[in-house]
Amino acid sequence: MKPYLTIGTRGSRLALIQTRLAAERLQQAGFEITIKTILTEGDRKQHLSLRGTAGVGLFVREIERALLAGEIDLAVHSLKDLPVDLAPGLQLAAYLRREDPREALLTARGSDPVLRPGAVIGTSSLRRVVQLQTLYPAYQYREIRGNIDTRIRKMDQGEYDALVLALAGIKRLGAEERVGRIYSLDECLPAAGQGIIAVQVRADFSLQSRLYGALNDRAAELAARAERQFLKRLGGGCRLPIGAFAESGPDGRLAMRGMVADSAGTRLLRHHMNGSDAAPEELGAALAEWFLEKGIVDWC
Numbered sequence: 001m002k003p004y005l006t007i008g009t010r011g012s013r014l015a016l017i018q019t020r021l022a023a024e025r026l027q028q029a030g031f032e033i034t035i036k037t038i039l040t041e042g043d044r045k046q047h048l049s050l051r052g053t054a055g056v057g058l059f060v061r062e063i064e065r066a067l068l069a070g071e072i073d074l075a076v077h078s079l080k081d082l083p084v085d086l087a088p089g090l091q092l093a094a095y096l097r098r099e100d101p102r103e104a105l106l107t108a109r110g111s112d113p114v115l116r117p118g119a120v121i122g123t124s125s126l127r128r129v130v131q132l133q134t135l136y137p138a139y140q141y142r143e144i145r146g147n148i149d150t151r152i153r154k155m156d157q158g159e160y161d162a163l164v165l166a167l168a169g170i171k172r173l174g175a176e177e178r179v180g181r182i183y184s185l186d187e188c189l190p191a192a193g194q195g196i197i198a199v200q201v202r203a204d205f206s207l208q209s210r211l212y213g214a215l216n217d218r219a220a221e222l223a224a225r226a227e228r229q230f231l232k233r234l235g236g237g238c239r240l241p242i243g244a245f246a247e248s249g250p251d252g253r254l255a256m257r258g259m260v261a262d263s264a265g266t267r268l269l270r271h272h273m274n275g276s277d278a279a280p281e282e283l284g285a286a287l288a289e290w291f292l293e294k295g296i297v298d299w300c
């Protein structure tokens with residue numbers, strides 16, 4: 001196998017940091033790495049609302065096209081931005097160790113999370129709004145677009161009093177000093193795959209197994225497979241706010257929680273189940289089944 005690999009990634013600062021994490025490990029494993037940045041439709045349309053199905057895969061399709069065309073050998077993604085259905089012929093070969101999956105509140109001063117009633121909190125995620133608005137009803141949640149650095153700048157300019165963002169991205173960007181508080185998983189379940197970096201490749205068993213050996217974290221893989229199966233079973237065109245988090249414990253156990261709400265947040269269900277790390281997809285599917293039996297399809 002050739003020791004040269006070209007990695008494709010989005011060009012955002014976070015995407016490049018994540019790609020370098022993977023690249024350094026591959027260099028240690030003896031590969032020579034070139035990084036190629038790819039402009040995606042999502043990057044071009046930063047200002048548009050990505051809520052609903054319109055946003056699915058916007059950050060991914062051009063990268064998948066480059067993979068299929070052989071312009072790159074692997075792609076590094078934030079798993080939560082990857083649609084459950086990858087382009088035909090492409091697969092995930094490895095999952096990097098999960099960064100903290102929780103959500104964080106960022107304020108301009110970082111240390112002071114006490115906000116006045118009516119404070120404007122920027123988030124683009126309905127999943128975050130429906131979970132947080134019942135706990136913190138005094139705040140106004142307003143949509144915000146752009147990559148993380150752009151969002152922080154908008155807050156510093158006074159457009160927002162605070163932001164809710166994935167702690168994983170904040171940590172990787174080294175912006176922890178902005179974090180005013182961290183929401184527990186009981187307060188706000190993350191998006192499926194949040195905090196996990198995934199490596200996508202063409203079907204090529206030899207490259208896949210070498211990437212798996214050099215990069216894969218088993219706990220992240222189990223969580224990713226359970227959480228993505230949960231999404232897949234709930235999916236089918238209708239985009240309700242969905243949270244999911246799976247964690248492997250002792251004795252081969254896999255524990256998972258899920259949250260599904262309607263888009264107004266008036267109906268919100270949470271449930272958890274245990275399964276086996278020998279069958280992460282089964283656990284994700286069983287948990288999804290519980291929600292489907294509650295009739296969430298009628299919430300679409």
Ligand SMILES: NCc1[nH]cc(CCC(=O)O)c1CC(=O)O
Binds near residue numbers: 197
């Ligand atoms: N949707 C954008 C996105 N994709 C990945 C991350 C952060 C890193 C991660 O969750 O792995 C973010 C920013 C955010 O949601 O705050």
